[in-house]
Amino acid sequence: AQKITQTQPGMFVQEKEAVTLDCTYDTSDQSYGLFWYKQPSSGEMIFLIYQGSYDEQNATEGRYSLNFQKARKSANLVISASQLGDSAMYFCAMRLLIQGAQKLVFGQGTRLTINP
Amino acid sequence: DVKVTQSSRYLVKRTGEKVFLECVQDMDHENMFWYRQDPGLGLRLIYFSYDVKMKEKGDIPEGYSVSREKKERFSLILESASTNQTSMYLCASSPPGWHGYGYTFGSGTRLTVV
Numbered sequence: 001a002q003k004i005t006q007t008q009p010g011m012f013v014q015e016k017e018a019v020t021l022d023c024t025y026d027t028s029d030q031s032y033g034l035f036w037y038k039q040p041s042s043g044e045m046i047f048l049i050y051q052g053s054y055d056e057q058n059a060t061e062g063r064y065s066l067n068f069q070k071a072r073k074s075a076n077l078v079i080s081a082s083q084l085g086d087s088a089m090y091f092c093a094m095r096l097l098i099q100g101a102q103k104l105v106f107g108q109g110t111r112l113t114i115n116p
Numbered sequence: 117d118v119k120v121t122q123s124s125r126y127l128v129k130r131t132g133e134k135v136f137l138e139c140v141q142d143m144d145h146e147n148m149f150w151y152r153q154d155p156g157l158g159l160r161l162i163y164f165s166y167d168v169k170m171k172e173k174g175d176i177p178e179g180y181s182v183s184r185e186k187k188e189r190f191s192l193i194l195e196s197a198s199t200n201q202t203s204m205y206l207c208a209s210s211p212p213g214w215h216g217y218g219y220t221f222g223s224g225t226r227l228t229v230v
Contacts, residue, residue: 035218045206047218091158101172102147104219106159
């Protein structure tokens, strides 16, 4: 089954610390994409970072990096030097090609709280 | 700035009503999607569309239908609203092809069915 699993319902981190949000995926496809989104209390989904299954280097975008371990099927998000504004829900997602159609499958989400 | 606009932020409807959720994008994207978001379940795909007048069922289409008469507009229809359809509904769009741009989401509509 094509599935994304986020095992941390909630995380609490001190400001300025680094934080790792876990994501594992399950697919038999060779070609797929992995995304991380942030959802603040306002509700909108903000795209953070993308990793293609054939990308050999881990993706980075500013303070965000994606720790991609293909053999373990994990795609953890690392946020360096956390800030109060990082408090939000975070979703890992996998894009698949199913019967010619692209679909984005989401995990359950992790609620991150940054403490001052 | 690219945008996906959902017509209502909050909506309260009665059981049995026909409900329309509207979504408009200004990016000329071919692909549009409707998800519902529930605590502990993440986002689940209801319906999607890759072209005008075209629609495909997602993972949880029961109780919903969609309409895409124009490229920029994708409507989600609850034919007869029920309390188990109380949820946050998110619309998204994306250009065609395999790319790393992700989807652009609207701000969501929080629907309560009473």
